[in-house]
Amino acid sequence: MSREVQIAKTVLWSMLTVALLGVTALFVIDRADRSRQTLPVIDPVPAFQFTERNGEPFGLDDFAGKISLVDFIFTNCQGPCPVMGANMAMLYRFYEHSPSVQFVSISVDPARDSLNVLQAYARSLGVDDNRWKFLNGPLPAVKKLSEDGFHLAADQLPMGHSTRFVLVDQNTQIRAYYDGNDLIDFDKLHEDIRNLAGEKPAPVTRNDY
Amino acid sequence: MRGFRKLALITTGVTYFLIFIGGLVRVAGAGMGCPDWPKCFGRWIPPTSIDQLPHGLDPTTFNFTLAWIEYFNRLAGVLTGLLILSMAIYSIVKLREHKKLLWPTNAALVLVAFQGWQGGQVVALNLKPIVVSMHLVLALIIVSLLIYVSYYATQLLDENVGVKRAMPAKAKMWIVLTYGLGILTILLGTQLRSALEVIRDNFTAMSESNWLASVGMIKHIHMTLGLITAGLGAHLGAKVMKRAVNPTSLVLKSAIGLMGLMTLQIVIGVVMLVWNMPALMQLFHLWIASIFVGLVLILYLADTNWGEVSNES
Numbered sequence: 168m169s170r171e172v173q174i175a176k177t178v179l180w181s182m183l184t185v186a187l188l189g190v191t192a193l194f195v196i197d198r199a200d201r202s203r204q205t206l207p208v209i210d211p212v213p214a215f216q217f218t219e220r221n222g223e224p225f226g227l228d229d230f231a232g233k234i235s236l237v238d239f240i241f242t243n244c245q246g247p248c249p250v251m252g253a254n255m256a257m258l259y260r261f262y263e264h265s266p267s268v269q270f271v272s273i274s275v276d277p278a279r280d281s282l283n284v285l286q287a288y289a290r291s292l293g294v295d296d297n298r299w300k301f302l303n304g305p306l307p308a309v310k311k312l313s314e315d316g317f318h319l320a321a322d323q324l325p326m327g328h329s330t331r332f333v334l335v336d337q338n339t340q341i342r343a344y345y346d347g348n349d350l351i352d353f354d355k356l357h358e359d360i361r362n363l364a365g366e367k368p369a370p371v372t373r374n375d376y
Numbered sequence: 377m378r379g380f381r382k383l384a385l386i387t388t389g390v391t392y393f394l395i396f397i398g399g400l401v402r403v404a405g406a407g408m409g410c411p412d413w414p415k416c417f418g419r420w421i422p423p424t425s426i427d428q429l430p431h432g433l434d435p436t437t438f439n440f441t442l443a444w445i446e447y448f449n450r451l452a453g454v455l456t457g458l459l460i461l462s463m464a465i466y467s468i469v470k471l472r473e474h475k476k477l478l479w480p481t482n483a484a485l486v487l488v489a490f491q492g493w494q495g496g497q498v499v500a501l502n503l504k505p506i507v508v509s510m511h512l513v514l515a516l517i518i519v520s521l522l523i524y525v526s527y528y529a530t531q532l533l534d535e536n537v538g539v540k541r542a543m544p545a546k547a548k549m550w551i552v553l554t555y556g557l558g559i560l561t562i563l564l565g566t567q568l569r570s571a572l573e574v575i576r577d578n579f580t581a582m583s584e585s586n587w588l589a590s591v592g593m594i595k596h597i598h599m600t601l602g603l604i605t606a607g608l609g610a611h612l613g614a615k616v617m618k619r620a621v622n623p624t625s626l627v628l629k630s631a632i633g634l635m636g637l638m639t640l641q642i643v644i645g646v647v648m649l650v651w652n653m654p655a656l657m658q659l660f661h662l663w664i665a666s667i668f669v670g671l672v673l674i675l676y677l678a679d680t681n682w683g684e685v686s687n688e689s
Contacts, residue, residue, distance in 0.1 A: 170625055170628070173625055174625060174628060174629055174632065177629050178629075178632065178636075181633070185660075188396060189656060189660070192396075192400050192403075192656055192659055193656055195400055195404055195445060196400070196403060196404050196655045196656060196659075198441050199404035199405060199406055199441055199442060199445060200404075201441075202439050202440065202441035202442060203405070203439070203442075234436070261435065262435065262436070264433060264434045264435075265434045265435060265436045266434075267436060268436065354426075357426050357435065360435075360436055361426075361435065361436050361437075361438055361439060363436075364436030364437070365436075365439060
């Protein structure tokens with residue numbers, strides 16, 4: 168083989184190798200980017216101010232910096248609530264080493280669900296720290312938050328509350344909904360939470376009121 | 377010796393592949409894909425589903441894709457380490473009298489072991505820029521040792537060792553100058569990358585073009601030195617091609633490669649400036665720089681008097 172042919176061959180092989188590496192790398196980079204892809208931003212959560220079972224106020228600001236899973240329940244509920252509670256309790260245990268994830272259950276029966284009742288309810292679900300919040304607020308405000316804030320049905324409370332879970336990101340924006348009953352897609356939920364955890368919190372741009 | 381030379385060449389190739397994978401890990405943002413070391417999420421084979429996460433680990437840190445990209449880098453690293461280990465064993469058992477093979481090979485073994493541990497530090501220190509740069513510099517030193525060993529083994533086997541070969545006059549001066557400037561440019565490049573990462577982490581709202589605009593002087597120095605190095609490299613390649621007497625085909629290929637890569641490197645540099653540093657371009661920018669180091673080293677070795685080689689064997 169003449170030297171020219173030999174050199175041409177080397178050049179050709181090098182170019183092929185580089186092209187192959189380049190295509191593979193593009194694929195890998197794309198996969199990596201997509202693995203971090205964000206969920207759509209659905210809506211910001213509006214301001215509200217309720218009370219947590221420990222007596223401390225809990226409002227919009229307490230969503231900031233945390234990934235929150237929110238639902239609307241009442242303790243005396245016999246319908247879908249036990250399933251919702253069990254699912255939420257399972258997730259609560261799953262994320263016990265994730266300080267950035269919190270769970271928020273808002274009572275749609277505030278007259279009956281006093282802070283003491285909520286406290287007992289929390290204990291019955293195995294809650295032993297404050298990663299899971301149980302909120303009591305005035306019924307009209309709860310209804311308004313459910314319907315206008317989270318876009319969830321709230322007819323004829325307490326029975327008519329939604330059974331969905333809402334995913335709220337570190338910047339207090341609604342990012343996803345899940346069926347809180349038997350149909351819940353845990354894989355999707357876990358993936359979404361991991362994706363949110365990978366997002367950088369946006370710099371604070373909130374207007375001063 | 378023939379077997380050793382083959383092993384050395386394969387190891388050099390695999391090491392360059394590893395440098396590519398390492399760069400890929402960085403541009404894919406997979407450096408913390410495994411938050412622990414040497415295991416990945418507490419397992420020797422990373423989890424394929426979230427159920428396999430060990431108890432006590434924060435599941436929000438798990439990203440399947442990134443974990444496997446980082447894991448592949450570690451696998452390729454282990455493969456390279458094993459190849460260098462077999463070279464070292466070979467050199468100790470059979471080539472002890474060839475000190476110029478024995479020492480660099482075993483130095484590469486020590487360095488590659490250190491590199492593995494240092495990779496753990498990259499993770500432990502959460503991708504601290506200076507530690508990431510160290511990881512690259514070590515890789516360049518290791519691959520240089522492997523090229524030296526491969527070249528020396530080739531010389532020992534050269535049937536045409538008596539043929540008079542000569543590089544152009546003053547080639548050595550140009551080679552050393554190109555090499556020195558190239559290394560300086562690479563070091564500045566790693567610094568530039570560190571500076572960009574600091575900006576990225578502190579000003580999350582900025583886009584890539586904002587980072588480039590605000591990184592300041594170091595960008596201009598890197599660009600200027602890069603252009604000069606590329607010019608010198610291409611000039612050197614052309615000079616060797618035209619003026620070398622009886623060059624080996626390796627020398628010719630290196631000269632052609634140097635000219636081609638330097639041209640490509642300038643094109644990539646311009647693309648990065650205009651299109652806000654696409655990840656793939658960053659990757660090839662770094663990889664070409666590492667191949668540049670190898671090619672210039674080959675030219676340097678080709679311009680070295682190997683007269684003592686024939687005496688030794």
